[in-house]
Amino acid sequence: MKISYHGHSVVKIMTGGKTILIDPFINGNKLTDLRADKEKPDVILLTHAHNDHVGDTLEIAKENDSMVIAPVELANYLGTFGLETVGMNLGGSKEFDFGTVKYTKAFHSSSYTTDDGDVIYGGMPAGILFKAEGKTVYHAGDTELFGDMELIGKRNDIDVAFLPIGDFFTMGPDDAAYAAELLKAKLVVPIHYNTFPPIKQDPEQFRKLVKGSDVKVLAAGELFEI
Template identity: 65%
Template sequence: MKISYHGHSVVKVVTDSHTILIDPFISGNEACDLDADTVKADVILLTHAHNDHVGDTFEIAKRNNALVVAPNELAVYLGGKGLVTHPMHIGGSHEFDFGTVKFTQAFHGSAYTEDNGAVIYGGMPGGILLTVEGKTIYHVGDTALFSDLKMYGEMNDIEVAFIPIGDNFTMGPEDALVAADWINAKVSVPVHYNTFPMIDQDPKAWAGKVKTGEGRVMEIGEAMEL
């Protein structure tokens, strides 16, 4: 299995049989190295409904006939737009042919803004525990620091955690260090930073302060093997 990072909160997981995209914010994301018109995906996982996470889901899913797994209200909305969806909710898990998905809590908002300015409620935001080929990846999603992250770390043997550090809209570096300690992943990777000025951070400084496991900055397009 190969996991790669593509700016903001975009993560790609490639297995022997599937390509999985998480929060594919590509168009309008200058940090992303992917091309929304050509990127392949069998599955798209969405943590919540904000436009900088739903991103290019419509176009990618239609072109690839990809399955979209998302919180219930967001999945219903996307299904109404013609996408193939699987709705889930916080605490629920489901075993798919590509692996197991479990949604965790996240303390944030979740609404999609259409081109005409209409705001569509997207249900509760979440994090995603993705278990593939016996390895668990935790995409924490957009969230504040909350104590149940410690419980998730205790309940799961997490290989890699993608943790937001940008501040203002999510937890900042100091809170994210606590989160990394609680989650107890073998590798903690900072995400959701430097996409725009309000969330500018120094990811290398953050990674160097991670005390539990390894803090690792993944450059845009960089991949790791699990």
């Protein structure tokens, strides 16, 4: 399984000949190396409805007939635009031909703001457990620290965890480091930082705080294998 990071919370997974794109916020993301018109994912996974996570889903999915998997209310909304969507909810899992997707809890908010300024309720925010090739990837989405991360770690042998460290809107470096201890992931990658002034952080400081897990601080476009 090949995985790459592309700024903010954008993660790409390549497995079994399929490309999965998580939270494809590209246009407006000054830290990404991607171009929305060049991306051709088979699947888009969304953690919640905020515009900096839904991002360019509509454009990319329409252009490539990508399947969009999202919390059910968000999936229903995106389905009104003619997208192929699968709406899931917290605790639910489904096996697809590219791997298994399970939604976990996240403590945050979730709404989508249209170009006209209308605010659409996006259902519950979520984290994602993705399993394929005998590996487990956890993308925490936007969340604060919460005790059930320990349960997620006990119930799943997590190979890599993508954790927000930006503070202000999500947990900051201290809480994210404690989350890493609860999850017991083999590898931790910081996300959701430095995109906007309120979430400016030093990922190297986060690395120093983490105990018991390896940490990769990735540049946009950097790829690794698990």
